[in-house]
Amino acid sequence: MSKRFEAASFWVFRLATYLIIAFAGLIFLEIGWKGGRVVFQSTAPFVNVPFLTESPESLHVLTLKNGETLQLGDRAYRDYLNKNGSDSIADEKSQVYAAGGIFPAIVGTVLLVAGSMVIAMTLGVITATYLSEYSRGGRAIVLIRLSIMNLAGVPSIVFGMWGYAMFVLLFKWNVSLLSGWFTLAFMVLPIVITGSEESLRAVPQGFREGSLALGATKWQTIYENVLPYALPGILTSSIMGVARIAGETAAIMFTAAYVVRDKLPWEVDKWTDFFFSGVMALPYHIFVVSARVPQNEYTEKVQYGSAFVFLFIVMLIALTSILLRIHVRKKFKW
């Protein structure tokens, strides 16, 4: 009786686990299936190149008087009008963002993530090194740790508001790459610090003692004998941070992201404009096309397509992190 009860209870736990997996799997499948059909094709080159390399455009759906329907992007639509005039069109509808591709959004996301990671890694690794190698306790350290812990719990929208108030308005950087970089960097800083500190602490004490005993200075010890061994671990934790900020929308909504920007980020008049103008970003693009555009057969392509590409990129980053961690654990055994 109690044996059976025990088994039944375990089945309840098992059910909980597999319910989570099933629901998440449902999401992956749904987006993978519908988005995959947008991004991949059955004919060569098997990848929907225009979708990945063009800018977003409005889609014009034309019903011609002879009963034909045409789906044209902005440019094709203008060409069509120039060539044929508007006489042959019986009915036309247009859907914003539903044609073209998402190239500027992909580029913007990559730029945002890369820049903020550079900032966050620099600050984070230095802080972590201090906390793990130099600090000897005391009030200041308690305060620092408390701040880091609290910073990790601050909602991303609050970071967004802060970035908006400070970088966009106070520093007058406007909605720009730079504002976004700093907002995202400080958001991910706690993750990088805690992750890096853990991998620094994982380096055996003997390494440090050996180095110091041979007459190396503290800095030489850290630089030559601690950081190199901790670096793979630091990278692993940082990549997790990359995945986190790549997916972040609320923080860049009013600090860095434009709904539409036709030009690519580096197509600017002065080189400094590169830093001071906003970019399109995949998460914000997905938000725009799912919140401000109706769900129908015409918009489905851009909605599922961008969600798929985005999910794919983020998953790739996370997978890299997981694989790297397995590799590191195998490589370093002390």
Added chain:
Amino acid sequence: MSAKTDIKRLDQRPMHEAVLSKNKFRILGLSMDQIIHYFFFGNAWIAILVLGLITFSLFREGLGFFPQNYENLQMYRQCGLEFVDIIKDQAEAHSALTQYLDKMLDRKNGELRKGGMDEGKIAEATAPLAQFRKDFDESSIPLQDFVRELTQQAAAVKERWGVAKENSIAREQYLKAGSKDEAAKLEVETVDFRKESEALKAQIPRLVEINQTLKKRLGLLLLEFPASDDPKLKSQAVHFKAAAGKYINAFPDTERKLANWSYDTTIPVHETLTRFLFGPQWVTQSFWQDWYGMVPLFVGSLAVSVVALVIAVPLGVGAAVYINQVANIHEQNLIKPFIEFIAVIPSVVLGFFGVAILGTAIRDFSNGILFDPAWVAHLPAFIQWLPSGLNAAARTLTSWVPFFPISERLNIITAGILLALMGVPAIFTFSEDALNNVPKSYKEASFALGANRLQTILRILIPASLSGIISAVLLGFGRVIGETMVVLLCAGNRIQIPDFTQGLGFIFQPVHTMTGLVAQEIPEVVKNSLQYRALFMLAIMLFLISLLINYIAQVFVRKFKISVG
């Protein structure tokens, strides 16, 4: 001897130090190592600095809300909007009663329709009640006209005040810029609030007259309330009559309130804070009056988070127990990374899934549609029986659920389910850690005493790791309440306190949340306006809430940690 003095001249430090010291290089008396040390130390302060800056800039933008809102409230009184709102309350009480009658009618109609009666006969059967409803509604027409008139009157005063204020600001700017002619051109009217309020108060006798007629009319009308055999309808009628009596008896109250009202009673200063914290309305850019009360948003955030936690906690903790104690090593190696994977699904993608699939699916299911009939029709005929059969089963099943069918696609439950999925990885990971941290000897001792695995888990392991599990739940809660994109996309964005009188049915209503509102309104708002500052106040509240949750979680970990030994 001379060689020794030479050395001394080169380096004045004692011999042992000069030989043993590794750093000969110094700036400002600091060795290189010390400089590096201080550099790293300074850098570590960045976390504190950022936290301080966040606090500072949020408060810098947000605190201006209070004086600005005070002025806003003062104008509400001085321009007489408050006066009109007292009468409006009465008119609203009237329409609430009408709505109650509508509900009675709807229910009766629905019942008759279910009974298979045709539409003509239904109309005939409910005609007396419908007629009564119509009469009751029409009796309020004079009152409504009166309210409309006064509304225009008061709104005009506020409009004039607004223009005068804009002009005075413009004039000051001109004066500052030195262009006196331009400044002189701008006329700034001084609104005489006393005169305006007297004009309003002069209308009280008219209201008294309207109320007297209304009272007589309703008194007669209530006597004619159509009788019915339906017991439910009878009890509703009793309830309605009682409510209507209360409503009529409140007329003198309204009149007294109006007589006592004065445009220049000062508003207590703390009211601007209490009205923000406990105000039941969030109304912006209205021609009438803007209200900034965070209660509907806070309740919305809380409702969504609680629903999410109710789903996520059993799943997350259950999965943690399963993976930690029951599953074999292969399952562990597969499931743990998978749940970590769930954590990186971007919230906007989840939100999109909610908008595109989940919301519609829940609504369809509530209507008894498990599979889209159009989709079923596409299937080959020999397999169609399966989805059709399931659809029929869903129909019978859902007809028993009390709140079904639901009309809103985006509501608390849609957002809650997705937020639960976001909360699960955090809860799972931290709970698993907590379970892992329980000393092995506890488990061994339990087995040695003859307990089975389930008993060990429930009586030993979970209690021992409870502090960790609670803080895991709290951290999950923090993550869920601060989440923006999912609620912005899926919670329905209606600024209203959900109707809890329906019990559990509240989860099918749309709400707006603190995070969602901030994200929605910031791009459109004018900088430094009252609304802009109100949004920053919301951000401050969110910031404080997250700090509080974090703090409690830490206390739980520190205080209730089982001593390992």
